[in-house]
Amino acid sequence: MPNTNGSLIDEYIAGLRRKGRKAATLRAYRGDLTAAAAAFPQPLTELRREALERWLGEVRAASTQARRLASLRGFFEWCLARELIDHDPTLGLEVRSSTRRLPRPVKGDKDRKALDAATAAYEMPYRLIFTLLRETGMRVGEVLALNVGDVSLAPGQEGLHVRDPKNRVERVVILGPNSTKRSLRLLRQHLKAIGADGGLPSTHPLFCSNRATRLIYGTVLYHWGKLCETAGLLDAEGKPRYTIHQLRHTTATELLEAGHKVETVQRRLGHKDIRTTMGYAEVSDAAVRAELEGGPQRR
Numbered sequence: 001m002p003n004t005n006g007s008l009i010d011e012y013i014a015g016l017r018r019k020g021r022k023a024a025t026l027r028a029y030r031g032d033l034t035a036a037a038a039a040f041p042q043p044l045t046e047l048r049r050e051a052l053e054r055w056l057g058e059v060r061a062a063s064t065q066a067r068r069l070a071s072l073r074g075f076f077e078w079c080l081a082r083e084l085i086d087h088d089p090t091l092g093l094e095v096r097s098s099t100r101r102l103p104r105p106v107k108g109d110k111d112r113k114a115l116d117a118a119t120a121a122y123e124m125p126y127r128l129i130f131t132l133l134r135e136t137g138m139r140v141g142e143v144l145a146l147n148v149g150d151v152s153l154a155p156g157q158e159g160l161h162v163r164d165p166k167n168r169v170e171r172v173v174i175l176g177p178n179s180t181k182r183s184l185r186l187l188r189q190h191l192k193a194i195g196a197d198g199g200l201p202s203t204h205p206l207f208c209s210n211r212a213t214r215l216i217y218g219t220v221l222y223h224w225g226k227l228c229e230t231a232g233l234l235d236a237e238g239k240p241r242y243t244i245h246q247l248r249h250t251t252a253t254e255l256l257e258a259g260h261k262v263e264t265v266q267r268r269l270g271h272k273d274i275r276t277t278m279g280y281a282e283v284s285d286a287a288v289r290a291e292l293e294g295g296p297q298r299r
Contacts, residue, residue: 003044004040004042004043004044006034006037006038006041008044008075008079009030009034009037012029012078013026013029013030015078016029028067028071029074029075032068032072033071033072033075036052036055036068036071036072039055040055044079044084044085045085045086047085047089049089049090049091049093052090052093053093056093069090069093073088073090076088076090105246105249105250105252105253105254106242106246106247106250111231111233111241111242112250114233115134115228115247117231118227118228118231120182122223122227122230124186124189125215126220126223126227127186128183128186128187128189128190128207129144130224130227131183133244133247133248133251134247134250134251135179135180135182136180136183136251137255137268137269138160138173138248139245139248140217140220140244141217142173143207144214144215144216144217144220145162146161146162146205146206147202147203147204147205148191148194148200148201148202148203148204148205148206149202149203149204150206151191153175153184153187153188158174158175158176158180159172159174159175160172160173162270171267171270173268173270175187220244224240224244225240228241228242248269252268252269
């Protein structure tokens with residue numbers, strides 16, 4: 001019986017699972033390949049690039065199109081290695097460029113102050129987590145991955161060692177008594193509360209659940225919803241008007257509006273490409289308006 005997309009999905013996914021691929025990645029691959037199997041029930045050897053190209057073109061979102069193509073490429077590479085096909089039908093396929101979206105910071109002083117006030121009154125350690133996100137612009141995953149040994153509070157050397165960021169490049173998030181005053185104070189308080197001075201190993205998670213395991217994103221997301229409720233920032237459906245990630249956008253925008261160099265903000269956020277950081281400069285309309293309304297500067 002000829003091999004088809006559908007007949008090989010389970011075997012392919014099982015192989016990826018043995019290689020240690022994350023559950024979310026496996027679900028995405030299975031979903032994409034299942035959709036392709038429904039569209040192309042014919043034997044693998046009869047699949048043609050033109051048909052795949054038309055199928056991908058039916059997807060409106062460029063990001064979804066790119067993900068589907070990545071799923072197909074991995075699958076057909078696997079098939080080719082096992083000599084189930086004699087050519088890869090995805091060779092030469094391209095997806096349309098994604099429309100670059102501008103960052104979305106929390107809007108207006110009123111909303112930002114409401115969030116800051118709610119954060120300042122929230123329970124620990126979530127108060128510290130949200131404060132770090134707000135003052136440093138770190139990603140949630142970076143904060144939750146911190147270990148006790150990643151924190152340095154020595155005078156003049158305050159910082160957080162980020163070991164597994166999105167772009168796979170380690171960096172130190174610099175802290176300071178002026179730029180991250182609240183984070184430093186809360187970090188000292190938190191380290192004392194968890195007994196870091198009593199000999200905790202450097203690999204001990206900085207943030208733990210009640211079961212002494214590393215805190216997970218879902219728990220932080222739950223508390224983010226409670227925080228937004230306290231701040232009065234829910235939409236008509238009772239959901240937060242802002243995402244946690246928008247704290248990162250807000251930090252970057254405020255730094256640029258305060259006159260910091262783009263390169264400094266790039267280093268703070270850990271952007272590999274400065275063009276990503278430039279997106280925040282484009283969204284900073286307030287700074288442009290202030291300069292224009294102030295009139296031309298004399299030289």
